[in-house]
Amino acid sequence: MNPAFFAATRLVLVSVVFGTTAAAAAALTVQVTAGESATAADAVVYLESAAGQALPKLGRPAQIEQKGRAFLPVVTVVQTGASISFPNNDTVRHQVYSFSPAKVFELKLYSGAGGEPLLFDKPGTVIIGCNIHDKMSAYIQVVDTPYFAKTDTTGKAVIDNLPAGKYNLKVWYRTIPPGTPVPEQAVTFAGTDAAIAFSLNKK
Numbered sequence: 001m002n003p004a005f006f007a008a009t010r011l012v013l014v015s016v017v018f019g020t021t022a023a024a025a026a027a028l029t030v031q032v033t034a035g036e037s038a039t040a041a042d043a044v045v046y047l048e049s050a051a052g053q054a055l056p057k058l059g060r061p062a063q064i065e066q067k068g069r070a071f072l073p074v075v076t077v078v079q080t081g082a083s084i085s086f087p088n089n090d091t092v093r094h095q096v097y098s099f100s101p102a103k104v105f106e107l108k109l110y111s112g113a114g115g116e117p118l119l120f121d122k123p124g125t126v127i128i129g130c131n132i133h134d135k136m137s138a139y140i141q142v143v144d145t146p147y148f149a150k151t152d153t154t155g156k157a158v159i160d161n162l163p164a165g166k167y168n169l170k171v172w173y174r175t176i177p178p179g180t181p182v183p184e185q186a187v188t189f190a191g192t193d194a195a196i197a198f199s200l201n202k203k
């Protein structure tokens, strides 16, 4: 057998196996738009139970690095109960703070690891800054669900391993003023891969 043909056959087998796995843990793809044609990058897409039932607490930790006098990433999403560390990988020191009601804190001027990770246990938007460098800012969206994702540069977010059920799909975007309810829509997820569109501009 031609080796190239053999390699192609193996590739197909691998994708068949992967496809089977994906069907057992289905994904919801959400395409977010912010206007007529604009795509919304770095939007946070999340699903809360429509019946208000408790969802699994995964609380995966996150990290927001300071590098080049900027926060990386600019948008972070965590579930309530998760901790976030703020390592400073610059040669200058930073003093990271937030006045947002969901998490008021201040990390004293530091460089390096930056001490213990901080716990984020209240849902909401946390806007962080640096007392030394006014241009540094970033957003943390704390959500009461393990089912969330951030949109890529094309405005697409994929929420993996989503169980079938009725959800309220919510989308946070940085242009939404703090304290304002985020737009939402009802979604029934059948437990098989699906894709929907979400416009931030609809009434």
Ligand SMILES: [Cu+2]
Binding pocket: 069, 093, 094, 095, 130, 131, 132, 133, 136
């Ligand atoms: Cu700074």
